[in-house]
Amino acid sequence: MPTALITGASRGLGRAAAHALARRGWSLIVDARRAADLTGAMRGLAGVIAVPGDVTDPGHRARLAEAASRTGRLDVLVNNASRLGPSPQPPLASYPLDELSRVYDTVVFAPLALIQLLAAPLTAAAGAVVNVSSDAATEAYPGWGGYGSAKAALDQLTAVLAVEQPSLRCYAFDPGDMRTDMHQQAFPGEDISDRPLPEAVVPAFRKLITERLPDGRYRAAELMPSGARS
Numbered sequence: 166m167p168t169a170l171i172t173g174a175s176r177g178l179g180r181a182a183a184h185a186l187a188r189r190g191w192s193l194i195v196d197a198r199r200a201a202d203l204t205g206a207m208r209g210l211a212g213v214i215a216v217p218g219d220v221t222d223p224g225h226r227a228r229l230a231e232a233a234s235r236t237g238r239l240d241v242l243v244n245n246a247s248r249l250g251p252s253p254q255p256p257l258a259s260y261p262l263d264e265l266s267r268v269y270d271t272v273v274f275a276p277l278a279l280i281q282l283l284a285a286p287l288t289a290a291a292g293a294v295v296n297v298s299s300d301a302a303t304e305a306y307p308g309w310g311g312y313g314s315a316k317a318a319l320d321q322l323t324a325v326l327a328v329e330q331p332s333l334r335c336y337a338f339d340p341g342d343m344r345t346d347m348h349q350q351a352f353p354g355e356d357i358s359d360r361p362l363p364e365a366v367v368p369a370f371r372k373l374i375t376e377r378l379p380d381g382r383y384r385a386a387e388l389m390p391s392g393a394r395s
């Protein structure tokens with residue numbers, strides 16, 4: 166039975182991905198900071214180990230690794246949990262550096278720490294790392310310099326990891342706009358009801374991990390059945 170560890174699975178993309186994989190027989194290890202939300206989100210799914218906690222906490226990461234070792238195999242690590250920063254997002258000239266540090270802790274250091282902790286079981290399974298990115302990593306939108314630069318660091322980390330770890334598949338996955346809490350936080354007070362639900366992105370995510378595509382940075386739109394990747 167393939168096993169995936171998905172961070173930030175209590176709502177949004179993480180929850181949608183967890184449900185899609187669990188329905189197809191995957192075993193899962195999942196987290197989120199709010200235990201009750203995580204338990205509620207996973208209700209009714211079989212084969213799920215829920216480990217509530219904060220990915221920036223080394224003790225919590227150790228508990229995730231322990232859960233992975235108990236399952237005996239780990240095929241996919243999905244670094245999905247994220248932090249936007251202040252809402253509304255301030256320009257870089259006045260960006261509070263203590264908050265920027267927290268954004269980097271969640272978006273860059275925690276994913277790398279999990280990769281370091283889980284490299285052995287992932288390699289043994291010839292597995293994959295999916296680091297969830299954003300178009301803010303590659304586009305210079307005003308106000309997006311904190312979150313966007315952190316996602317850019319995550320992208321580069323993914324690319325270097327790919328050449329250093331040829332037996333692992335390493336992906337940066339840009340889901341595109343989704344109607345989620347984080348998106349609403351990024352656009353406070355705006356009507357985001359025209360954005361697609363995260364479930365719409367899941368077929369692209371599944372294609373990435375089930376077809377063992379080459380290492381790289383992928384936009385969900387390119388991976389959809391009607392989209393062609395050059």
Ligand SMILES: NC(=O)c1ccc[n+]([C@@H]2O[C@H](COP(=O)([O-])OP(=O)(O)OC[C@H]3O[C@@H](n4cnc5c(N)ncnc54)[C@H](OP(=O)(O)O)[C@@H]3O)[C@@H](O)[C@H]2O)c1
Nearest residue numbers: 173175176177178197198199219220246247342343345347
């Ligand atoms: N939504 C978009 O339009 C969009 C666009 C591009 C990229 N993305 C990326 O897509 C991914 C998913 O975003 P989303 O929109 O689905 O977010 P979301 O709906 O806000 O969900 C975030 C999830 O992560 C958990 N989480 C947050 N911080 C955490 C931490 N420190 N430790 C553990 N869990 C944590 C949250 O639960 P708790 O709060 O209980 O911890 C929740 O389960 C993120 O990497 C985001 O940057 C989103």
